[in-house]
Amino acid sequence: MATAARRRLPSLLGRRSGPRPDAPIEGTARLGTRTKHLVKRLRPGDVAVIDHVNIDRIAAEELIDAGAAAVLNASPSSDGRYPNAAPLMLAHAGIRLVDAPGAGLFELLEDGDRLQIDGGTVLVGGEEVLSGHVLTVPELERQLEEQRERIDEALAEFAENTVEHVRQETDILTDSIEFPPTRASFRDRQVLIVVRGDRHRRDLKALRAYIRDMRPLIVAVDGGANGLLEAGLKPDMILGDMDSASDEALRCGAELIVHAYPDGRAPGCERLVEMGLRHAVVPSAGTSEDVAMLMAYEKGAELIVSVGAHFNLIEFLERKRGGMSSTFLTRLRIGEKLVDAKGVSRLYQPTSALAPALLFAVAFLVLLTILIITSPALNDVFELFWLKVRIWLGL
Secondary structure, three states: OHHHHHHHHHHHOOOOOOOOOOOOEEEEEEEOOOHHHHOOOOOOOOEEEEOOOOOOHHHHHHHHHHOOOEEEEOOOOOOOOOOOOHHHHHHHOOOEEEEOOOOOHHHHOOOOOEEEEEOOEEEEOOEEEEEOEEOOHHHHHHHHHHHHHOHHHHHHHHHHHHHHHHHHHHHHOOOOOOOOOOOOOOOOOEEEEEEOOOOHHHHHHHOHHHHHHHOOEEEEEOOHHHHHHHOOOOOOEEEEOOOOOOHHHHOOOOEEEEEEOOOOOOOHHHHHHHHOOOOEEEEOOOOHHHHHHHHHHHOOOOEEEEEOOOOOHHHHHHOOOOOOHHHHHHHHHHHHHEEEOOOHHHHOOOOOOHHHHHHHHHHHHHHHHHHHHHOHHHHHHHHHHHHHHHHHHOO
16 A cells, blocks of 8 residues: 555645755745645745644645745644655655744745745744754655555544544434525435645536536535635535635625534624624534535435545545544435545546547548549639639739
8 A cells, every 4th residue: 555655645745846955945934734724825936934733735735826935833743653755745846844843834934935944944034942853855755655654553542533423323224303494495406525635626527517507506615715716616505613705705605504613603694704604504503515415315315425525544534534424324314315526537538629629620621622632623712712712812
């Protein structure tokens, strides 16, 4: 398994090269304790100042896409609990990654400060303010290999937590979740559920023909709404705790359902109330993507297609989940109605429609030329046509 994972690793790594690892870097500091919110404010060349234990692959991809010159992390970018390739993605992309736990990044730096980073030393106005540890490619590769050798420990703990929490989340199997009435009708329709995850944008692109032909009801899970809008699609419903969806997405006209804790607490409602947006609430255990799937199932969906949903050990650990009880129970209940389209963009890459058209045009011209040459009548018609063209062009 480790060998196969190593073979796949290059495809996960960064897509651009940066300055020499030891070259000084200058950039504007952008501070944010939530990486998924900070990336929306980043501009190429900025320095992202974050507090993110175990940077996940989605965050790494967004930091790379935003063009960050460096990342200063107030927490360990990888704490060694599981094989985490995300920091290595950043390093391979030429982004200087500096871990500085305990250095007081958010006390010493301010948003908009002009920073110079020399190795792991951070200077403001030419004066050193803090120093951290630069995570280099060789070091991160070595750490990743060591983490892979200890994967059995993470797996054992994950399995124990899953079994323990299955007993606490049996509501998922017993029809005791009260779903609110919805404007959108699920009955006998195909439902596309979009989750903010690895490759979800590319998977949406690969599913364009399906979306165009089947016109499924589109349900976005929190930040998945942003990916839909970027793809030129509009969600019919947004369900989640509403901490990742942008204001633009929340105001797009989609029906809003806030996922609350089982005891009824719903922090996401505060944001919607402040924005003056109508919404409903569904209290439930489990993740928002699980609740979205269960809602579609309970309301009579013919087929449920998920994009970006999380279902492997690394993804769960990246999302700070020690088990997969709710996800296991949800899939156990839904059964064959669920189709996981995550990674569908890897399954088939459609060829360009232009190539067959050009081939047809060339074949047609060759055939027409042969007919004109071999037919005296057509040859006379062509010469007359060509003469008129020359007269029209004044040749």
